[in-house]
Amino acid sequence: MRIFIDSANLAEIRRAVSYGIIDGVTTNPSLIAKEGHDHHDQIRAICGILDGDISAEVVSTDVDGMIAEGRELAKIHDSVVVKIPLIRDGIKAVGALASEGIRTNVTLCFSPLQAILAAKAGAYLISPFIGRLDDISLDGIQLIREIVTIYDNYGYATQVLAASARSPLHVKEAALAGAHVSTLPYKVFDKMFSHPLTDIGLEKFLADYRRTLVAHA
Ligand code: E4P
Numbered sequence: 245m246r247i248f249i250d251s252a253n254l255a256e257i258r259r260a261v262s263y264g265i266i267d268g269v270t271t272n273p274s275l276i277a278k279e280g281h282d283h284h285d286q287i288r289a290i291c292g293i294l295d296g297d298i299s300a301e302v303v304s305t306d307v308d309g310m311i312a313e314g315r316e317l318a319k320i321h322d323s324v325v326v327k328i329p330l331i332r333d334g335i336k337a338v339g340a341l342a343s344e345g346i347r348t349n350v351t352l353c354f355s356p357l358q359a360i361l362a363a364k365a366g367a368y369l370i371s372p373f374i375g376r377l378d379d380i381s382l383d384g385i386q387l388i389r390e391i392v393t394i395y396d397n398y399g400y401a402t403q404v405l406a407a408s409a410r411s412p413l414h415v416k417e418a419a420l421a422g423a424h425v426s427t428l429p430y431k432v433f434d435k436m437f438s439h440p441l442t443d444i445g446l447e448k449f450l451a452d453y454r455r456t457l458v459a460h461a
Contacts, residue, residue: 245418245419245423245424245425245426246267246268246424246425246426247265247266247267247425247426247427247428247433248266248267248268248269248270248296248297248299248405248425248426248427248428249261249266249268249269249270249427249428249429249430249433250269250270250271250275250407250409250427250428250429251269251271251275251429251430252271252275252276252278252279252286252290253275253278253279253430254279254289254290254293256430257269257290257293257294258293259430260430260433261293261294266294266296267296267297267425268294268296268297268298268299268323268325268425268427269290269293269294269296269297269298269299270299270327270349270371270405270407270427271286271287271290271298271299271300271301271327272301272327272351273301273303283300283303284316284317284320287300287317287320287321287324288320288321291320291321291323291324295323296323297323297325297347297349297369298321298323298324298325299324299325299326299327299349299351299369300317300320300324300325300326300327301326301327301328301329301351302314302317302326302327302328302329302337305329305331305333306333307333307334307336307337307340310328310333310334310337311337311340311341313326314326314328314337314341314346314348315341315344315346318341318346325347325348325349325368325369326341326346326347326348326349327348327349327350327351327371328341328348328349328350328351328367329350329351329352330350330351330352330353330358330361330362334350335350335361335362335365336365338350338362338365338366338367339365339366342365342366342367342368343366347368347369348366348367348368348369349367349368349369349370349371349405350362350365350367350369350370350371351371351407352371352373353370353371353372353373353391354372354373354376354377354387355387356387356390356391356394359372359391359394359395359402359404360394362402363395363398363400363401363402364400366402367402368402368403369402369403369404369405369425370391370402370403370404370405371405371407371427372384372387372388372391372404372405372406372407373407373408374387374388374406374407374408374409374410374414374418375408375409375410375414376408377408378410384408384414385414385417385418385421388404388406388417388418388421388422388423389421389422391404392404392421392422392423396422403424403425404422404423404424404425405423405424405425405426405427406418406421406423406425406426406427407427409426409427409428409429409432410432411432411435412432412435412436414426414432415428415432415436
């Protein structure tokens with residue numbers, strides 16, 4: 245499973261990338277707004293931090309606007325994957341951009357039927373939002389399972405990117421469900437490292453080692 249960081253914060257992205265295991269970054273207009281910089285400048289800065297897929301979202305809602313914006317975003321860097329909302333014009337834009345060799349990440353996916361439309365249009369990634377479904381008492385992970393099964397049934401090349409993760413459990417469940425990618429807020433990524441038995445075990449190993457040093461001094 246590839247791991248992306250869901251953030252537009254450069255310090256956070258650098259910190260995550262320093263582990264050498266991050267495969268990309270997803271952003272959205274809300275995440276970029278939090279940083280207070282120009283949308284394109286922030287995407288350019290992120291592209292300078294790592295070699296991986298960097299999702300950058302369009303803000304137009306009509307097909308021509310999305311295509312034009314997608315072309316501009318794709319010009320920023322080869323790493324850019326153009327994020328397109330799962331609306332009618334969005335599906336048309338995905339097809340047009342795919343025919344020009346521009347990769348897309350279809351976002352705001354909440355149903356398997358929407359995911360079929362994105363795959364048929366030639367999306368590179370589909371982003372089902374787990375957390376936002378759980379927030380309204382629906383089963384986000386079940387959506388991942390259903391999309392993975394449908395894509396496998398028909399051999400669709402579109403990769404499933406589990407988005408809107410709220411916890412390490414979401415990451416584990418998305419991996420078990422066969423998601424190709426999970427995108428994580430930094431705090432969720434950071435929690436993946438932790439296990440109390442690791443800390444207790446290491447403390448004991450080091451204490452025993454120190455005792456050996458004293459015994460042989
Ligand atoms: C990712 O591509 C999405 O923009 C993101 O995961 C949404 O997460 P949220 O539901 O926590 O805003």
